[in-house]
Amino acid sequence: MPISKSGRPAGKFASQGEDLAAHRQTEESIVAAGALQSAIFNSANFSSIATDARGVIQIFNVGAERMLGYTAAEVMNTITPADISDPQELIARAKALSAELATPITPGFEALVFKASRGIEDIYELTYIRKDGTRFPAVVSVTALRDAPGTIIGYLLIGTDNTARKLVEEEQKKSDQRLRDQQFYTRSLIESNIDALMTTDPSGIITDVNKQMEALTGCTRDELIGAPFKDCFTDPDRAEAGIKRVLSEKSVTDYELTARARDGKQTVVSYNATTFYDRKRTLQGVFAAARDVTERKRVEAELQQAKADAESASRTKSDFLASMSHEIRTPMNSIMGIADLLAKTALTPEQDKYVQIFRRSGDNLLNLINDILDLSKVEASQLDLERTGFSLTDHLEKVIEMVAPRAAQKGLSLVWMIAPDVSNDLVGDPARLRQVLLNLLGNAIKFTLTGRVSLSVERDQDGSNPTDLRFTVVDTGIGIPGDKLRQVFERFTQADSSTTRRFGGSGLGLTISKQLVELMGGRIWVESEIEVGSRFGFSVPLAIWADADRPKLAPRDADADVPQPRLRILLAEDSPDNRTIALAYLADTPHRVDVAETGAIACAMVEACRYDLVLMDRQMPVMDGLTATRTIRAWEAANDRPLTPIIALTASALKGDRETCLAAGCTAYLTKPIKQDVLLHAIREHSTLKVPAATASPAEDQTRPAARKLAARRPAYLLNCRQTAIDLDAALAGLDFETVILLGHNLRGSGGAFGFQAITDLGAGLEAAGERRDGAATRAGVMALSAFLDQAEAAPSAA
Incomplete structure (x- = not known):
């Protein structure tokens, strides 16, 4: 094989190799481009819907599925994009396009793609309808798909969810409307104010005014805005000082200035101003109000003069009346004195009649003089x-x-x-x-x-x-x-x-x-x-005269004094039965008894009224007797009041109870059931006013009326005990042992006084069982109480 000098294959073989490499590169580019297009087309961030030329959906990407709730299989080759669009919007769009393009357009898919089919760029808003019927706004871009010769083979609709932007736009509209409303409201307030209002920047240049300011100065709003604030007044230096004072002190009240109008008219105004800031607390300027006080100044001057004239006249009248009173009293003294002397001499009946007329007339005249003098003193504020x-x-x-x-x-x-x-x-x-x-x-x-x-x-x-x-x-x-x-x-x-x-x-x-x-x-x-x-x-x-306010009297012989004033006694007791007992014991005494049902009420009554003695039950709701005693003692110390004798009343007689009561500030301590003679003796012994013991009859005789009253109350007391048994049962059912303790304590303190020692004993047992949180013992005590009440109600004398 021929080899070129460069070492590459020569001739036909070299050309074939280069073509192959180029082909592979092209294929790779196509694959890459296809992958990119596929990635874009199948993005979940927007919907891509491709149709054929008739509008039937051929492609429905992942984004479209997510936005519209349909799967691709449900819509492909089945429906057009018009089927998932708001039909009313399609009608409105067809109508608008028909008018715009002067061509009749059918509502439906044609309205969605008409512009794109004519090669016109088309991006519009429409409302898509999801599979579940909900709607959302979308921005849709429509493109016509064409083949190589340019024939439309379909359409591509790319849509994005416009909900967020719509919400932002809506909120912006609302915000803009609120701002316009606020501006209108603020302007209305400014214009409707009776005062002349203005704003200035920190240097004192007017930035806004209302119509009252225009009327005050005779200038228009445009003329005033941009002008120095100080130029509106007769004393510019004082006006400028007012602005500076506002800036340093943040506000000014009743700063008097005289406004000068364009026509020379002057008006005295009360200048009130404050600084104002933007949201970042940056100083923006001064907000000021100027109120016309010309009429007020005139009225004030007239009132001052009238007041001075009235005071002068009143003094003159009072001086005159005082002088006349003195002048009249001198001869009146002689007349009445002589009449009294004559009345003591031997007179005939007729003469005595005349003298009595003199005396009565003199008395009447003297009373008249006193009345007139007193009236003048009251009117002149001299009394x-x-x-x-x-x-x-x-x-x-x-x-x-x-x-x-x-x-x-x-x-x-x-x-x-x-x-x-x-x-x-x-x-x-x-x-x-x-x-x-x-x-x-x-x-x-x-x-x-x-x-x-x-x-x-x-x-x-x-x-x-x-x-x-x-x-x-x-x-x-x-x-x-x-x-x-x-x-x-x-x-x-x-x-x-x-x-x-x-x-x-x-x-x-x-x-x-x-x-x-x-x-x-x-x-x-x-x-x-x-x-x-x-x-x-x-x-x-009228205030109450406390002991601490009274003058100290020299001691006197007690035997020479009995009867001393009655005592004012406060009974602090929450149990109605125990109140009945105490009031019956004191009914035949001269003492006056007030009742407080809780320790808190007792404290308030002691602060409001001076008592000679307090009978304080130890165990009460809201505030117990010992806490109330400590509160009273603290109040007396803080207000430098004398100590009120306080006798503790309690059904507890254990070792240390007396010391506990005395440590809380009690004067004495009595255990229930209390006998009448014991109570009366304690009152005599410890009250602020020592009440001597009665000597006319023995102590037993004194107790008989109370005993008769309590005996008459026995049926009612037994009914109260029956209700107590019901309340105990309910408290036990709810494991409310605090109520068991309280009710047992009340029974313990009241039974013996009414002649039912068994109730006192049962109450003590219930109180102890409640303190131990012993439900079985409590239930046994309630059953024993109910059995005793059955016996007592059947034969009260035997009980």
Whole structure:
């Protein structure tokens, strides 16, 4: 074989080798290109659907399967792409293309490929319908497939899921709409504001204004934007200083400036401003509001002048009244003194009659002078209230003593009453309180011809303060017409102001009463009915006079004093039966007893009211007695209050229980069941007011009324115990041993007092079983309790 100089085969053989190599290279390129096309065509990221010339699907790639839910076998040679497209969109597309291209186009596959069939690039959006009926938006690119001569042999539709982009576009639309709405809302707020509003950049250049600012300056919005803020005011330096102050202090309030309009008009404004920032907290400028205060300044000046004139007039009036009072009192003193001296001499009946007229007229005139002087002091704010401790009972007794002769002279019944829950020891202004009561009682007696006048004192349930007291004066007098009720508290006004009226007087008493009550922080009112009577009431806040506030008295001989004031006792007890026992024991004593059902309530009541002694049950829900005692002691120490005697009441009598109670702050310790004489002795021994023991009868005699009351309550107590047995059974079923302990404890403390020692013993056993978490022993105790109750209810006397 010939060999060329280069070493390659020569001639025909060399040419054949080169052709073979080229052919292999071409085949490899074709294979590579085919592989690349196959990889692209079968990509799962987009759908590739190829049809024949009629539109019948011939190729359905993996991406199409994944997007549409069909397998290739289900659609190939079966349907066209139009069958998986929204039919309404096909109709709309056919109509639009027909108009665009001036050619009738049939809705269906033709509408999808018409442009591509004419060689026009076509990319459009449509909605594909999946096999399961769900829809999704897609962007589709359509290409006509042609053979070598150019004849269309089919179409290729490449689609991508447009859902994500659609969502983004939709959210963007919503965001844009929200932004437009917010801008519109903000602009509406700015324009609807009554103040002149503006924004400036940090250098004080105006960036926006509202119509009020345009009106204030006489300039248009375009003229103002870009202008220096300071140029809008008569004092540019002060205006610029206002901007700088906002920038340094972040805000300015009531900074006074005078705005100057284009026509020279000047307006005093209150300038209020604050800095504002973008989302990155970068300073953007100042937001300012200027309110026209010209009218306010004028009104303020007028009010200041009116106030000064009124104060001057009030001082002049008060000085005049004080001077006149002094001048009138001097001769009045002589007149009344002489009348009193004459009354003590030997006079004929006629002379005595004249002297009494002098005395009554003098008293009336002096009362009138006092009323006028008091009224002038109240109006001039010169009347100061005292704040001192006083006894309500003693105070009312003195008031009644002062009006009783006038009531007796007319044959009227005069009665008074203080509700049991009203504290006797109060802090307030007793003199002014007495003045109001004397005015109301005096009026009631004056306008009552027959019947009675009554005074009652009770806690005001409608008041904001728990120590507010309500005083009510009721009479059976002539009454007040409805159309006159609103006038009775006006000065120099009477319900009957005619020249034929039966009753005299200045009409100042009720006016002064109203002024004094309101000065004390209270309110006054009246209800009345003609020929039936009137009811005057007033409510005032009065504090409780604690022992720590009272002056120290020199010790006195106890034997020379018995009876001391009744005690105010707080009973803290959650068991209704035990409350019944304690209240029965104390029913025949003068003591007043308040009840708290939990330790927490007891603490609140001690803080609100001064008690002479507290009877504290040890075991209670919410807050037990020992915790309550410690809380009370802490409150007393923190508020520098004297210690309230606290007697612990408990069914526990084990070693160490007494020490535990005393360590918690209790004064003494009593075990249940408690006998009446033991309880009374403990109260006498440990109360803040030592109550002497009764000597008129033996202790046994004192216990008999209580024993009779408790005996009468036995049937009800047994019913309560029956319910307790049911509750115990339910607690046991739920393994609620805490409830077993509590119910057993209550039985232990109450049974003996009602005469059922067996219930006390059974309660102790149940309490102990609950503490051991012993279900069997608890069930046995409940059964024993039920059996005993059956026996007791059948024959209570035998039990």
